[in-house]
Amino acid sequence: MGMMELHADLEAQIGRWRGYVQRRQAISPADVDELEDHLREQIAERQATGLDDEEAFLVAIKRLGNLDAVSREFAREHSDRLWKQLVLVPEDSGAAGAPSWRELAVVLTLAVGAGVAIKAGLAWLGDGAVLARNLGLLVFPFLASYFAWKRRLTARVGAVLLVSFAALAVVLNVYPFAAGGSTEVLAALHAPVVLWLLAGIAYAGGRWRSDSRRMDFVRFTGELAIYFTLLALGGAVLIGLTSAVLQIVGVDLEPVLEDWLLPFAVPGAFVVAAWLVEAKQNVVENIAPVLTRVFTPLTIAMLLAVLAVLAAAGGLTDVDRNLLILMDAILVLVLCLLLYSISARDPLAPPGLFDALQLVMVVAALAVDAVMLTAMLTRIAEFGFSPNKIAALGLNVLLLVHLVRAAWLSVGFLRGRRPFTALERWQTRYLPVYGIWAAAVVVVFPPVFGFA
Template sequence: MTVHESQEEELAAQFAQWRQYVQRRPELQKSDADELEDHLRGCVDELVVAGLSADEAFLVAVKRMGSLDELSREFAREHSERLWKQLVLTGETDGIGGSVPDKRARWDLWVMIGCAVGAAISIKVPELFGVAWEQSTPFYAANFSLFGLPWLAAYLGWRRQIRGPLIGIPVALFALGAVAANAYHPTGSSQMVVITSIHLPIALWFVVGLAYVARDWRSSRRRMDFIRFTGEWFVYLVLIALGGGVLVAFMFGTFNAIGVNPETFVIRWLIPCGVMGAIIVAGWLVEAKQSVVENIAPVLTRLFTPLFTAVLLAFLIAVVWSSAGIDVERQALILFDLLLVVVLGLLLYSISARDPLAPPGLFDKLQLALVVSALAIDVLVLFEITGRISGYGTTPNRAVALGENVILLVNLAWSAWLLLAFALRRTRFAKLERWQTGYLPVYAAWAWVVVLAFPPLFNYA
């Protein structure tokens, strides 16, 4: 084989690899890929004539065309009607005008339906043993996440083709969560009902994360992918819930018009089964249509970061102005912890959407103000909690809040330091991303400690 033939063969392999990468994007149909490849080949030919080698010409031509994300956005703008079709249709254009079904996407759809039906059935299984939906609030509150999240993990595990021990670990952790939720018989007044109902879903969500990252659980990039998945999943779930609310309203209105009251069906069947199914459907939408609307959660952070910054700064000013202490009763503690978690979420999703090589800008300084404000509020809450514990003793709520605020304090403090160093151009943005993804196991470990150790530690109070 001559040198020229060898270069031609290598160049053909590079084109094939590039085309395979392009065709992964649903925005770009086969005709689009043909157009792009034709343009790329023209650029390569011109560069080869100018004196570059085939390899050099290919790399320069790809660079000139721009990133695939930019190309995808351009095609999405020119063919916006495709985006809505991609939300419900799967398939590849065959180049003649017909559609060749994507077998993998079709299997995804059927597996998703099976898992959604399984989740919907799971929440009705306790009724076979006399545990009624309307009369057993503590049981369903503690076990709610166990009905849907294992099926979501199963769907993601199927998508990732998990094998061997990687299957056993999530199964064992879900079983452990079931034991923790049902090892005692809580009453409606038990603090542990609320604590378990909040922390068990968090602990199990990280088990879903194990199914998502699969063999790449050590990878910071894959952990960030799971953070993106979490945000997109939540957005889809909220949208589905809003649509479900409209459906329920129409159902009540139309059936009442003919003298039929659908309340029993809605409360006992539609809402619980619908919520469980929505958990799986939202995950499927993120996985199947990620490249179509993959930036919803990061875009929302651009909107809400300045708003939350203004609210937190106003709150701090009000605290100083009024000299009033923070109420650290259960509802207030939950509210403040949720506020800090929202701030952390805004930080995470802005990180996930940011170009790590871009220089610091105004939005980075705004984030720094947000994190510093949250850090100040965390310090105030911790001061009030420790004062209440020293004066009135430890309760499960105070102990949980103390631990969570210490964990958040460490994360926010170091994040503020890294953001400040980045704003001053003394460190790279990638360090902040690695810090956040590396800190995720701390939250998972704390959630499991609360679920497993706190009930016996406080005599299931």
């Protein structure tokens, strides 16, 4: 193993330790930075005595563990590694502190605030295209506010986020979109992507350039989807049972459901789900690897079926536009699964069967993307340009670049020529490209295509 690979493994171990510490409720981002600096100093001192990277890390984290209960807990949970023997020291008795009622109060206040914003939007903006453009703006600022409070954002970062939210709101509401036009629909679809990345900056505590924090945000996104789905399913069951009981006694719940329950429950559940991910992240991390292992082979089967459908569709110009849109959604889903799988994987584990399955999934997605790109270029040559076609073409080109590089790095990892951290870094450093493209679709496309 060369010196470069040794340092890459060391950075992976430090990144894993940092990600663990970041998720402790009592540790602020500033404290995490201080702890990491202290850890790196300890490692450098050990390396100066002649220890290699692995030995220096183990001894340094042992010394830090004697000073820091979080590191000791980290060693206990990762008992399959040598950290348990080197780091685990007797722990003082005493239970962990109770959940913070102050944080719960903040979360519930923001959840209600998001519901009030949606209710006001329905009253002032109606339920048409104007509301669709502004829907994300009514919810995401509350999510970002929770992260800003949780991460103790600096005034500078907070000001940048406020200006960004305000600028997006101005664009979405000042542009003279044609009613029902393509650019209006595209702006409504791509604005949430920009908003989500702005929320990611708040989640990362303003340190968006950090690869580890970007990967934490990827992991958070997947876990948020899990929790929100669980809350939605549970809420649907409760509402269904309540509605059935009230119907028996002659009471119709539908008006209350449409006017009050859903406008408050859906955005409120979104904020509460984010809080649950923060509060119970360790529980979800045990579920994440299982979910990725279940859905990866299923996704491969779906992609192969899609390829068969596209092959049987005949001429590429005859492929239905709705099918192409659906294929875009499938490719985005595959990308999300890939990112979530990588975020849930132990970066220090050796290559295995599941890594090979992921490579098969990426190759299958590349084949689907290549067919779709060919179909889109054929349709553009046949029928000319349009905002929808250019937006779809741009997204597919971005996906193609992302997946090609991911496949190349995966092959290198499976062959033992590249560390897994190289694959991780590619995912996190490419993410802002999607935000830039989404911002271009929202800001640039409307005037270029005459707001049609």
